[in-house]
Amino acid sequence: METFTLSNGVKIPAIGIGTYLSSPEAAYQAVRWALEIGYRHIDTAAYYQNEEAVGRAIRDSSVSREELFITTKLWHTDHGRAREAFQENLGRLGLEYADLYLIHWPLPGFVQAWDVLRELEDAKLCRAVGVSNFLPEHLEQLSSVPLVNQFECSPFLNQHELRAYCRKKGIQTESYSPLTRGDKLHDERIVSIAKAIDRTPAQVMLRWNLQHGNVILPKSTHRERIEENFRLDFTLSPEHMKLLDSMDEGFRKAPDPHDLAAHFGGRR
Numbered sequence: 001m002e003t004f005t006l007s008n009g010v011k012i013p014a015i016g017i018g019t020y021l022s023s024p025e026a027a028y029q030a031v032r033w034a035l036e037i038g039y040r041h042i043d044t045a046a047y048y049q050n051e052e053a054v055g056r057a058i059r060d061s062s063v064s065r066e067e068l069f070i071t072t073k074l075w076h077t078d079h080g081r082a083r084e085a086f087q088e089n090l091g092r093l094g095l096e097y098a099d100l101y102l103i104h105w106p107l108p109g110f111v112q113a114w115d116v117l118r119e120l121e122d123a124k125l126c127r128a129v130g131v132s133n134f135l136p137e138h139l140e141q142l143s144s145v146p147l148v149n150q151f152e153c154s155p156f157l158n159q160h161e162l163r164a165y166c167r168k169k170g171i172q173t174e175s176y177s178p179l180t181r182g183d184k185l186h187d188e189r190i191v192s193i194a195k196a197i198d199r200t201p202a203q204v205m206l207r208w209n210l211q212h213g214n215v216i217l218p219k220s221t222h223r224e225r226i227e228e229n230f231r232l233d234f235t236l237s238p239e240h241m242k243l244l245d246s247m248d249e250g251f252r253k254a255p256d257p258h259d260l261a262a263h264f265g266g267r268r
């Protein structure tokens with residue numbers, strides 16, 4: 001299985017299963033299938049309200065904890081109680097430690113929360129800590145450089161400048177919604193590339209992310225698609241990569257970190 005190495009030496013599987021799905025039971029089934037197929041990286045969060053189901057899927061599988069890389073996240077309403085919230089994350093998952101713990105959004109209190117995450121890492125309660133949806137202006141407020149920044153990224157939102165910034169700082173990029181939640185899978189340019197190399201549009205979009213050095217976190221509730229998303233043992237040509245790079249149009253499915261107030265408003 002392809003892996004990337006974080007700046008602290010921790011190896012992270014390049015392909016993970018996303019679990020932001022319609023229900024805890026959907027997440028349970030997706031994780032069970034993913035582990036059977038060969039995934040060893042699982043991404044969840046307090047906000048997804050499925051950590052208990054994810055933990056149950058792990059325990060019901062035949063895969064040992066040591067083989068897995070498990071990520072969860074701190075929701076912004078818990079920034080002032082990050083240590084307690086983390087223990088609640090672990091309790092719901094039924095785990096003694098997390099492989100990666102992320103601040104979910106750069107909302108008020110994230111600077112103080114970051115210092116607590118570093119303490120959790122120092123105490124070896126998590127192997128690595130990082131952030132999600134952070135822009136350079138947020139990253140520069142932190143007391144140290146995160147190991148990971150997870151944000152939305154696809155050929156239609158290629159995040160070139162943010163990826164370049166993270167690369168310069170030694171921050172590993174993780175890509176969520178790498179398939180635009182299905183909205184762009186029928187783009188004729190993607191379909192054309194897929195036909196030319198006898199792959200699917202989803203595989204083309206995912207491979208683009210991998211070849212840019214990004215960890216990918218595709219999600220699905222269908223076993224055949226979960227397996228399809230894992231079979232990325234091919235290489236896109238420079239010509240195809242150039243065409244995919246040209247497709248950027250700022251297409252988002254998640255809130256824009258430049259304007260979080262418009263999305264979270266009074267829910268901060």
